[in-house]
Amino acid sequence: MTQLVVAPAPSPVTPRLTRSLIGKKLLMAVTGVILFLFVVLHLLGNLKVFEGPAPFNAYAEGLRTVGAPFFARGQLLWIARIVLLGSVLLHIWAAVAVTQASWRARPVGYRRLEPVETTFAARTMRWGGVIIFAYVVYHLLDLTFGRANPSFVPGDVYHNLVASFARWPVAAAYMAAMVVLGLHIYHGLWSAFQTLGVNRPPTAGWRRGGAALIALLITAGYVSIPAAVLVGMVR
Amino acid sequence: MKVTLHVWRQAGPADRGRFARYDVADVSPDMSFLEVLDVLNQQLIARREEPIAFDHDCREGICGSCGMVINGRPHGPERATTVCQLHMRTFPDGAELWIEPWRARAFPVIKDLVVDRAAFDRLIQAGGFITARTGSAPEANSIPVPKRDADLAMDAAACIGCGACVAACPNASAMLFVAAKASHLGLLPQGQPERSSRVVNMVAQMDAEGFGACTNHGECMAACPKEISIDFIARLNRDYLKAVIRRPW
Numbered sequence: 001m002t003q004l005v006v007a008p009a010p011s012p013v014t015p016r017l018t019r020s021l022i023g024k025k026l027l028m029a030v031t032g033v034i035l036f037l038f039v040v041l042h043l044l045g046n047l048k049v050f051e052g053p054a055p056f057n058a059y060a061e062g063l064r065t066v067g068a069p070f071f072a073r074g075q076l077l078w079i080a081r082i083v084l085l086g087s088v089l090l091h092i093w094a095a096v097a098v099t100q101a102s103w104r105a106r107p108v109g110y111r112r113l114e115p116v117e118t119t120f121a122a123r124t125m126r127w128g129g130v131i132i133f134a135y136v137v138y139h140l141l142d143l144t145f146g147r148a149n150p151s152f153v154p155g156d157v158y159h160n161l162v163a164s165f166a167r168w169p170v171a172a173a174y175m176a177a178m179v180v181l182g183l184h185i186y187h188g189l190w191s192a193f194q195t196l197g198v199n200r201p202p203t204a205g206w207r208r209g210g211a212a213l214i215a216l217l218i219t220a221g222y223v224s225i226p227a228a229v230l231v232g233m234v235r
Numbered sequence: 236m237k238v239t240l241h242v243w244r245q246a247g248p249a250d251r252g253r254f255a256r257y258d259v260a261d262v263s264p265d266m267s268f269l270e271v272l273d274v275l276n277q278q279l280i281a282r283r284e285e286p287i288a289f290d291h292d293c294r295e296g297i298c299g300s301c302g303m304v305i306n307g308r309p310h311g312p313e314r315a316t317t318v319c320q321l322h323m324r325t326f327p328d329g330a331e332l333w334i335e336p337w338r339a340r341a342f343p344v345i346k347d348l349v350v351d352r353a354a355f356d357r358l359i360q361a362g363g364f365i366t367a368r369t370g371s372a373p374e375a376n377s378i379p380v381p382k383r384d385a386d387l388a389m390d391a392a393a394c395i396g397c398g399a400c401v402a403a404c405p406n407a408s409a410m411l412f413v414a415a416k417a418s419h420l421g422l423l424p425q426g427q428p429e430r431s432s433r434v435v436n437m438v439a440q441m442d443a444e445g446f447g448a449c450t451n452h453g454e455c456m457a458a459c460p461k462e463i464s465i466d467f468i469a470r471l472n473r474d475y476l477k478a479v480i481r482r483p484w
């Protein structure tokens with residue numbers, strides 16, 4: 001019964017990182033960490049909205065002038081955008097490839113497979129990713145391009161934000177999306193530790209708790225902004 | 236006690252398969268689950284029906300032959316227990332149990348609850364051994380091994396290769412098995428020269444066999460009768476990352 005056949009010698013066409021499933025997961029982990037760092041910096045910037053229109057708009061302007069005099073206006077911002085876009089594309093490409101492999105790996109399913117150890121966050125990574133992607137598209141149309149914004153004023157980022165979140169269904173959808181993002185980050189961070197092999201003591205003990213805490217802080221921070229607009233704290 | 240079993244019956248690899256219902260009376264709570272199947276098979280043979288095919292050998296939880304999914308849990312509801320060591324007292328009287336084979340493309344069903352796990356053998360052939368002849372057991376202290384490494388290697392070596400990790404994984408991934416096998420060699424001095432190639436070859440073979448990709452659910456660890464930790468999966472990933480940095484192609 002046992003066949004003595006092992007895999008043929010790997011063809012040297014594609015790098016291991018894109019060829020093997022673990023390689024794809026490594027790519028997902030690295031791009032995910034890049035996107036996570038963006039989410040953290042973006043939150044820190046956005047929280048300036050509580051300081052009022054002038055500081056918040058100055059921050060948005062600062063994003064364009066940072067790096068001067070070595071970079072021209074907006075250059076560094078565009079570099080960051082390209083890195084982010086590349087990360088998003090790689091992240092999604094790897095996610096699709098890995099998901100397809102897993103679906104193929106069990107052609108006949110169980111009547112029922114009882115979950116024991118897994119979490120809600122872990123089981124919703126794929127749909128969560130789809131929701132976050134849809135959210136980012138809408139978010140860019142709303143606050144970057146202004147297409148989905150009720151009264152977009154280029155340069156007056158504070159005004160655009162308030163105008164958008166003054167519509168409660170939009171604010172509610174933002175907050176819901178931030179909960180989905182928090183779940184994605186919770187499992188994503190813990191997963192990245194595993195995938196990148198970061199589990200030696202002393203990291204090992206606090207990986208899960210740390211991921212949960214960070215995700216909670218991020219969601220709370222992002223939710224506070226539309227919530228503040230809704231209750232009239234930011235207007 | 237009395238139990239109702241819904242057992243997956245599949246005449247062969249080409250058959251589509253279906254659940255068949257069997258009521259088994261006079262079950263002693265001290266019987267193992269496999270003994271209940273033995274009793275049922277005696278009754279089936281007496282009725283001139285085809286007995287249920289299932290794998291088993293040692294019946295003491297060490298050989299890794301047995302394995303089936305009971306009510307959605309590989310090896311049944313008891314932690315750290317193979318199905319041959321699972322006693323009927325775990326279940327309430329009148330329990331209704333759904334029995335299925337391991338389900339994975341890499342583990343095709345041969346008959347009923349028996350699956351072909353040759354994919355695991357090929358994974359071992361791809362790198363789960365040390366190529367040098369080592370002869371008989373050497374004098375224990377001739378190669379010093381730190382206590383911590385020895386203990387970890389022993390934990391990994393507890394794997395009996397039953398396949399419950401694959402069966403439990405929502406992605407039908409073989410990561411825990413490969414991680415255990417690669418780690419128990421990779422932790423010891425004798426395993427160092429081939430540490431990198433072992434990991435690369437076993438991972439390539441894992442993909443070639445059609446196992447899925449780990450998404451860190453941890454279900455494998457929960458189902459493992461030897462409670463092998465997913466820390467070994469992180470270790471495998473780390474070794475793979477190092478190997479890829481050294482040889483990207």
Ligand code: HEM
Nearest residue numbers: 039046060081136139143144157161174181222223225226
């Ligand atoms: C409630 C939470 C959020 C608020 C209030 C918010 C606010 C903003 C604002 C005002 C801008 C425009 C900045 C500018 O044009 O200078 C922006 C851009 C952006 N946001 Fe958010 N954001 C939130 C959450 C998120 C999240 C969670 C993500 C990603 C996962 C995200 C991704 C982006 C991206 C990619 C851009 C475009 C950056 C660029 O074009 O350079 N945002 N956001």
Ligand code: FES
Nearest residue numbers: 292294299301319
């Ligand atoms: S029969 Fe050997 S482990 Fe169950």
